[in-house]
Ligand SMILES: Nc1ncnc2c1ncn2[C@@H]1O[C@H](COP(=O)(O)OP(=O)(O)OP(=O)(O)O)[C@@H](O)[C@H]1O
């Protein structure tokens with residue numbers, strides 16, 4: 001289990017999945033920018049919570065929870081380090097300022113993981129490649145991206161086959177000390193690399209045979225077009241950004257200490 | 266009698282090719298002529314140069330593999346030595362042995378569209394040609410699936426659709442069924458046969474299982490050690506004495522026919538290439554015995 005589980009795409013159909021990948025990416029980036037604008041805990045908590053409806057709407061709650069769980073460890077490290085540093089700086093005293101700062105840093109990280117996992121969980125690699133193409137990233141790069149995604153399961157399966165074959169010949173992977181164990185993987189890596197090279201040559205041949213390399217402008221079977229719901233998300237995103245800047249500049253942001261004082265009296 | 270000078274789709278004259286750093290040539294002095302609309306079968310023992318010859322048809326040799334190519338080769342009226350593979354791709358579609366390594370996209374229809382996208386064909390036309398090619402090859406229902414979710418036979422049909430969409434004059438298939446089960450193979454041969462009969466596309470099929478394919482062929486080319494050693498009408502070639510010596514798998518019905526004939530059974534007409542043809546001959550003999 002890791003926070004990268006939140007990046008694995010699974011085919012589901014939902015209103016969020018149908019959104020334009022470019023708009024979703026803009027959304028994730030703007031959330032990130034807004035998170036950087038604040039170093040108080042309350043607004044970051046709000047930012048975290050307002051994204052939860054997206055997750056539910058996209059029907060990826062389970063995957064999302066898994067990635068948040070994966071992120072929890074790193075989040076607790078961030079919290080501990082920040083808290084410890086301010087604890088030492090403030091002369092070995094537990095203060096609200098230290099607590100607020102550590103919590104804010106932690107939630108800034110969680111907001112980042114949250115928004116990008118929504119993006120990756122709801123965007124098919126196909127869509128992603130298409131988005132890259134239509135934002136004028138060189139086609140070679142987009143092609144490399146989609147081909148890599150396409151061949152990951154193939155190579156994984158092949159690695160498993162080679163591993164089984166070598167084990168059947170008596171290779172013991174889990175034996176010996178650390179260095180020894182790394183060495184054990186050589187009989188698996190070499191056939192895997194050789195076969196990957198052979199595979200890439202065959203791929204190159206097949207690409208050439210299908211008119212790869214004509215210098216004329218390439219066309220595309222699909223075209224990304226913004227629909228009504230894309231404009232809605234885009235508007236929401238822009239409003240969020242403007243509101244955040246306004247709050248930052250003109251409004252007092254409540255701090256933990258103030259809230260505590262308010263309730264204490 | 267006036268003989269019309271038809272334009273061959275593929276013509277080679279004394280074609281000899283040596284891979285870079287190779288000690289000897291992989292094809293030697295190959296002179297063949299393939300007419301428009303023919304169904305050609307190329308066969309021969311392993312390592313005899315069949316794949317190498319296929320690579321010459323669309324210019325992978327010499328443009329991709331380099332090495333030394335001597336002699337002449339013209340395909341669809343173009344001198345292959347002067348036209349890079351991406352230009353030849355409009356006229357010659359190549360389907361390879363391993364279905365897995367010739368599909369690159371994340372969905373079937375995107376793969377079928379790949380060549381047309383490269384050529385810069387307008388979107389509407391790509392759409393209609395992709396749908397057309399997927400329907401003919403029977404993969405229309407699979408259009409949104411990822412290639413790794415498909416069986417080998419389905420993948421191979423995607424590969425055929427993806428060259429078909431480019432509307433080539435010739436489709437060259439290099440042992441397209443060697444990774445497939447017999448049923449998947451049969452389906453592929455039927456698709457290829459349809460392309461030939463209904464659309465008039467010239468087919469060059471490399472295959473060693475003559476049992477399943479020779480009945481479709483108009484023209485058979487047999488190679489050994491880089492040379493073409495027998496060539497012509499399959500009925501004549503399969504009846505010749507040399508066939509058995511080369512170690513090419515003769516269809517079983519043809520072999521049965523030869524054995525019976527050697528025993529003195531009198532057959533009429535040409536050598537049979539399929540069980541149906543053999544059955545017809547046996548029927549005729551039984552009738553005369555009545
Ligand atoms: N890329 C290459 N580089 C160097 N030599 C090659 C290459 N490919 C094939 N050869 C050699 O060329 C000769 C003909 O090989 P080719 O693959 O054309 O035979 P084939 O008839 O297709 O065999 P098979 O039935 O096994 O597919 C062989 O001797 C082979 O070793």
Ligand SMILES: [Mg+2]
Pocket residue numbers: 315316317439440
């Ligand atoms: Mg071969």
